[in-house]
Amino acid sequence: MGARIVIVEDDEPLRLILEQNLRKEGLTVEGLSRGDEAEARIEKSLPDILVLDWTLPGISGIDLCRRLRSRPEAISLPIVLLTDLADEDERIAGLAAGADDCLVKPFSTMEFVVRVKNLLRRTNPAVLGHMIKVGDLTLDRASHRVHRQQREVRLGPTEFKLLEFLMRSPGKVYSRSELRASLWGDDATVDERVIDVHIGRLRKGIGFGKADNVIRTVRGAGYALSDY
Structure with a gap:
């Protein structure tokens, strides 16, 4: 991708x-x-x-x-x-x-x-590059792998795509509708609340099962990847 x-x-x-x-x-x-x-x-x-x-x-x-x-x-x-x-x-x-x-x-x-x-x-x-690096997160498009602090992060395909989208503009706040569009285009059949589920899975994956603030929730606005 x-x-x-x-x-x-x-x-x-x-x-x-x-x-x-x-x-x-x-x-x-x-x-x-x-x-x-x-x-x-x-x-x-x-x-x-x-x-x-x-x-x-x-x-x-x-x-x-x-x-x-x-x-x-x-x-x-x-x-x-x-x-x-x-x-x-x-x-x-x-x-x-x-x-x-x-x-x-x-x-x-x-x-x-x-x-x-x-x-x-x-x-x-x-x-155009294969690698995206933000803080201690590294995403490799070619191998479809993510590492954090030199440990491999296990993500599903949707969470991988979501993380890549967030990593392209660290610090930028995206609404649920923008995140939905990045994953499925303008498919109105997909409920925006599904984004919350994938964000939760992504947080669990990059946190190795522990809560952290790498992905911020901005009340009333959406989500953002911390720009470190």
């Missing part, structure tokens, strides 16, 4: 090809077909990179890019625009709207993957 990429493209065959090739690189990918759907999803949880087709139903990619750049929480979100026109003025307009990169269709799938990974490497290199 690696960085989370959201691709918003109404050309389903193209979207599926892009999703498949990014997943081969160990990246977590979510595909959407409408701009308004993407805007609602992003309000709940920011991805590591957003890929937008220029023309989308609901809200166009270029308009969504402009909207996001006006919001403080998304001002630094890496955005890639996909366009059908090779016109230089359109590409310049995309970059002026706040896109970090602009690809003209048809493009090489390999080039797309390389550009996405290069953008990740520039903006958030930690998500």
Whole structure:
């Protein structure tokens, strides 16, 4: 499991090809077909990179890019625009709207993957690495193992994914809905209270059966991993 990429493209065959090739690189990918759907999803949880087709139903990619750049929480979100026109003025307009990169269709799938990974490497290199270290906790994505104080921590797959999400932003408080979205996407059938169960299991695992304050409960707000 690696960085989370959201691709918003109404050309389903193209979207599926892009999703498949990014997943081969160990990246977590979510595909959407409408701009308004993407805007609602992003309000709940920011991805590591957003890929937008220029023309989308609901809200166009270029308009969504402009909207996001006006919001403080998304001002630094890496955005890639996909366009059908090779016109230089359109590409310049995309970059002026706040896109970090602009690809003209048809493009090489390999080039797309390389550009996405290069953008990740520039903006958030930690998500491409196998190891994440926070305090005395070390998480290895490649081997799917966690160690604390050089002792291996036994976690289930859901607790592992939850811990990785928390470790990517130590000290940041996440609501139950944000944590649910990180685990299951926007699946409304999953009760937010299930998060409390997984947090409890995660605490027990990284505490080796003993209570500690590595994961803080912030009353009325959610949970956070201590930033030591």
